[in-house]
Amino acid sequence: MSQASYFDEIIDRIDHNSDKWGKYSSDVIPMWIADMDFDAPKCVKEALSERVNEGVYGYSYAPKSLVQAIQEHCLQRYQWSPSSAHFIHLPGLVCALHLCVRALSEPNDRILVPSPVYYHLTKAPEMSDRKLDRIPFVLKGNRWSVDLDSLEESCKKADASMLLLCNPHNPGATVYTREELLAIHELAQRYDLRVVSDEIHCDLILSAAQHIPFASLNDDAAQRTVTLMAPSKTFNIAGLGYAFAIIANSQLRQRFNHARAGLIPAPNLFALVAAEAAYRHGQIWHQELLQYLRANCAYLRQRISGTRIHMAEHEATYLAWLDIREYHLENPHDFFLEAGVGISDGAGFGAPGFIRLNFGCPRSQLEQAMNRILIALDSQS
Ligand SMILES: Cc1ncc(COP(=O)(O)O)c(C=O)c1O
CATH class of the missing domain: 3.40.640.10 (Type I PLP-dependent aspartate aminotransferase-like (Major domain))
Structure with a gap:
């Protein structure tokens, strides 16, 4: 398996007691809480398995x-x-x-x-x-x-x-x-x-x-x-x-x-x-993760170019901070939920008119979420 495909892999988390995936119905793509949809590094899984097997x-x-x-x-x-x-x-x-x-x-x-x-x-x-x-x-x-x-x-x-x-x-x-x-x-x-x-x-x-x-x-x-x-x-x-x-x-x-x-x-x-x-x-996994996240961030920026969504310089985190004030949405959380994407509403952080979007996920998931977001915004403007 190539390194990129490690992060491309879709992991079904629906029945995992996951805060992220349990919050909404299964037809919604959850892009909110700061939790990535990637497997932990292999070294972590191996160390945990070994400790589990000790039994005490x-x-x-x-x-x-x-x-x-x-x-x-x-x-x-x-x-x-x-x-x-x-x-x-x-x-x-x-x-x-x-x-x-x-x-x-x-x-x-x-x-x-x-x-x-x-x-x-x-x-x-x-x-x-x-x-x-x-x-x-x-x-x-x-x-x-x-x-x-x-x-x-x-x-x-x-x-x-x-x-x-x-x-x-x-x-x-x-x-x-x-x-x-x-x-x-x-x-x-x-x-x-x-x-x-x-x-x-x-x-x-x-x-x-x-x-x-x-x-x-x-x-x-x-x-x-x-x-x-x-x-x-x-x-x-x-x-x-x-x-x-x-x-x-x-x-x-x-x-x-x-x-x-x-x-x-x-x-x-x-x-x-x-x-x-x-x-x-975990260093090699970490370096590969950063590369993947950089590419996701660039992809996101490309998808919003030409729209009225604004994103300032993005230096760190997998949490995009998007200014959607020009769309004048009354309730951005519910608006995007209706479109099938669970986002964090900026109001919860003290900034109504912004949304936070978690791009720590396989590219295909980000692509699907962006399709839904942009179609919804297009249809209301
Ligand atoms: C800035 C910041 N601090 C703390 C936390 C959560 O920390 P913990 O899960 O260790 O309580 C988060 C989670 O998103 C965070 O973004």
Whole structure:
């Protein structure tokens, strides 16, 4: 089987208890949640089978070899060397976002979140009696990025205490440049904000951009930042549940650990096995995946050219951020559902008039979904 056909293969997920495929009836193509319709890397499947065959599934801890595999990955890909003592293993990243807000800020503090954004970054402050300032993402040239003047205005408010960053940004597909990160850090330092940096999409860079962990910028950034990462998006193993936090500041680490004790369970043993196999042996699969996603992204751009759908530069993630405001749809979600495609409505991220389309799927599926979307838009205009 050629490498391209590995990702071209249609996998029937209808009876798999899949969130993505179970949400709608079987005649709808689901292109919403951040979950790809690809098999996990062979190295992951083999490592899991081996562990399943051992037959004893007792309480497990994250082995040193997993941390080493992640450290090697961080060094190779971002020239960053976090200490093994600063790792905290988690069953997912969302719980860590909520925990950071509750453990590392105070009730009524103001939390700053560049937005539109993955909804848990705004839910975390909203659900814990904090104030939320959405900092607008604006088009600079043809690329979405945070409006630094608005960020500074919010930083100046006396109760501002924390910035939740999503880098690469979802949705919007932006990878912050070093210059942008340094400007954000300068504000965080000047106004003494803690930074929680959700970097779950950091290994899904489709352009020439380079991912720079916020904590790797300099010593001050390392001391005020909680970095959250996971192999789940990159290697399509989200259902196994594994993420990790890196917290260099011992006080912040202690507060985080104190808040999670007894509430947040350790990751399950299969998640640990899969994560280590992916980071150690998944590189070739990963490179091939990126090539496939780049081609899907180019295909999508070609399909929307000549329409009134606009898509800015797409630097990372398999989640296209499409501006469909010129079509004036009252309810884009229901409109596209009627056409047989399940999309994420931008309103859910704070941006009505946009949709997010997951192109992490075989090309033929993307083609079919685009046919349905474009026919539906054509017929209403
Ligand atoms: C930015 C971001 N953070 C977190 C998550 C989910 O993390 P987890 O499944 O580990 O809780 C997602 C999933 O789409 C995401 O896009």
